Amino acid sequence: MMIHVAAGAIIRDGSIFIALRSSEKHQGGLWEFPGGKCEMYELPDAALIRELKEEVGIDVISLQSVFSVDHDYGDKKVCLHFFVVDQFSGEPHGAEGQKVQWVSIKKLINYSFPKANEGFVAFLSGLYDLKE
Template sequence: MAKRIHVAVGVIVQQGKILLAKRASHQHQGGLWEFPGGKVENGESVQKALSRELNEELAITVLSSQPLIEIVHDYSDKQVKLDVWWVDQFSGVPKGVEGQPLEWATRETITSFEFPKANVEIVEAILNSNVF
């Protein structure tokens, strides 16, 4: 069985828009857009991992987050468990610390971005919510 990777994912909302980041071409699913986040380390809570990853990747500090959806997805080479959280309050101005391009998507434009297959359910959950 493929190794399961536990990932904390942030759906970062500001002024009716959601922040997306583009994966580097050398990464798994490279060149596709994603919701920022990263791996949950052993012994780390999902909220702690989310805060740490968003600080490392975007230089923001999470002030408030709520669970949105959990997704388990099998790729041919690995399995991912995505713990997805709304991030509706944060401090700082998001920037691509690792050089990744960032875009703010609206309800009208979010479906025009190309996402990894595991993220399709996140987009559906966002569009079915009353938060965005």
């Protein structure tokens, strides 16, 4: 069964907000872009807006869909829907107790993300190059 997940790169001033996955979760100990599972019949953008409010305490003002990726981890199949969130209100924080930090876009490639996120990391790193 495919699990649909919405994830967002929260961007401000050339940095991206990332969170460390709990060691108890699938792919635990790796960094992630905040977001979460889509509920039944929930569109990915709506899921991301809901999850970012719950997980990092922000209200999304503007988001752009980037692309989706299907990935089979062997024990779990996911379809990740990636977004860029460049306008929001509130200050992102680890509302669920997770470790979080702002990372310069050019240093994003130095962090370990789940395999399904690699294309999005490459895409975001390319955004940095386009702005230089």
